[in-house]
Amino acid sequence: MNAIIRALFERKSVRAFTQEAITEEEKELILESALQAPTAGNQMLYTILDIQDQKIKEALAEICDHQPFIARAPLVLVFLADCRRWMDAYEAAGAPHREPSAGDLLLACEDALVAAQNSVTAAQSLGIGSCYIGDILENREEVVRLLNLDEVVLPIALVVYGHPDEGQVKRPKPPRFSREYVVLKDRYRRLDEKEIREMFQKRNGQKDFDFDSYVRAFCERKYMSRFALEMNRSAAAYIEEFLKN
Numbered sequence: 475m476n477a478i479i480r481a482l483f484e485r486k487s488v489r490a491f492t493q494e495a496i497t498e499e500e501k502e503l504i505l506e507s508a509l510q511a512p513t514a515g516n517q518m519l520y521t522i523l524d525i526q527d528q529k530i531k532e533a534l535a536e537i538c539d540h541q542p543f544i545a546r547a548p549l550v551l552v553f554l555a556d557c558r559r560w561m562d563a564y565e566a567a568g569a570p571h572r573e574p575s576a577g578d579l580l581l582a583c584e585d586a587l588v589a590a591q592n593s594v595t596a597a598q599s600l601g602i603g604s605c606y607i608g609d610i611l612e613n614r615e616e617v618v619r620l621l622n623l624d625e626v627v628l629p630i631a632l633v634v635y636g637h638p639d640e641g642q643v644k645r646p647k648p649p650r651f652s653r654e655y656v657v658l659k660d661r662y663r664r665l666d667e668k669e670i671r672e673m674f675q676k677r678n679g680q681k682d683f684d685f686d687s688y689v690r691a692f693c694e695r696k697y698m699s700r701f702a703l704e705m706n707r708s709a710a711a712y713i714e715e716f717l718k719n
């Protein structure tokens with residue numbers, strides 16, 4: 475295993491941090507690594523907000539389904555899918571152009587997410603842990619106000635970074651589904667029920683694993699949760715506003 479592959483395998487989400495600061499040099503490496511990610515047409519259809527104001531960190535911790543560790547993270551970055559910058563350039567140059575649409579939005583999300591993941595891997599290589607916060611998609615109206623967004627600029631990822639505390643270092647990484655269920659040859663196909671059951675059984679590993687109870691509890695706790703419903707409401711509002719013109 476080379477150092478990069480080791481960093482990918484060893485990375486796990488870190489939600490509790492030591493007091494150790496992230497140095498300016500480390501932060502610069504994390505940010506510059508993000509900017510080195512591939513980007514469609516070299517456009518860099520994203521903006522990264524480096525959240526330094528403690529009050530904004532605290533507001534994000536509340537808005538993102540009350541996750542206080544967000545406010546305790548020494549580095550908090552919001553990755554915005556940003557279609558504004560190029561619109562402004564087209565306007566400045568007098569280039570006949572159209573309003574951004576669904577494809578532009580998805581492309582900007584791809585750009586922002588690959589940049590985010592570069593930053594995560596760079597942090598890992600420096601011994602700095604990180605955690606994505608999906609709840610940034612919730613509460614659109616509050617997030618737009620807090621971060622001064624406009625309708626073609628969407629917060630697609632929030633990532634927090636810090637040195638892992640001892641508990642986090644010791645905590646095992648959650649196992650993944652086996653590759654055979656996730657990597658398919660040539661064409662998509664739906665897994666049948668037997669495969670689905672096996673897939674969960676293999677990931678859990680225990681003989682007495684109860685698929686039905688586990689999946690029912692997960693569905694209730696996550697998929698049908700209040701925060702998942704709010705995320706869908708809020709995300710639909712982002713998309714509706716984006717596509718308005």
Ligand SMILES: Cc1cc2nc3c(=O)[nH]c(=O)nc-3n(C[C@H](O)[C@H](O)[C@H](O)COP(=O)(O)O)c2cc1C
Pocket residue numbers: 485486487488489541605606607608609647648
């Ligand atoms: C898009 C995305 C959203 C996530 N949102 C949250 C979150 O809001 N809170 C949290 O504690 N972890 C969050 N995570 C971390 C996942 O729970 C974690 O990646 C998963 O359980 C696998 O564990 P690992 O990252 O340690 O390998 C998120 C991860 C991703 C990729």
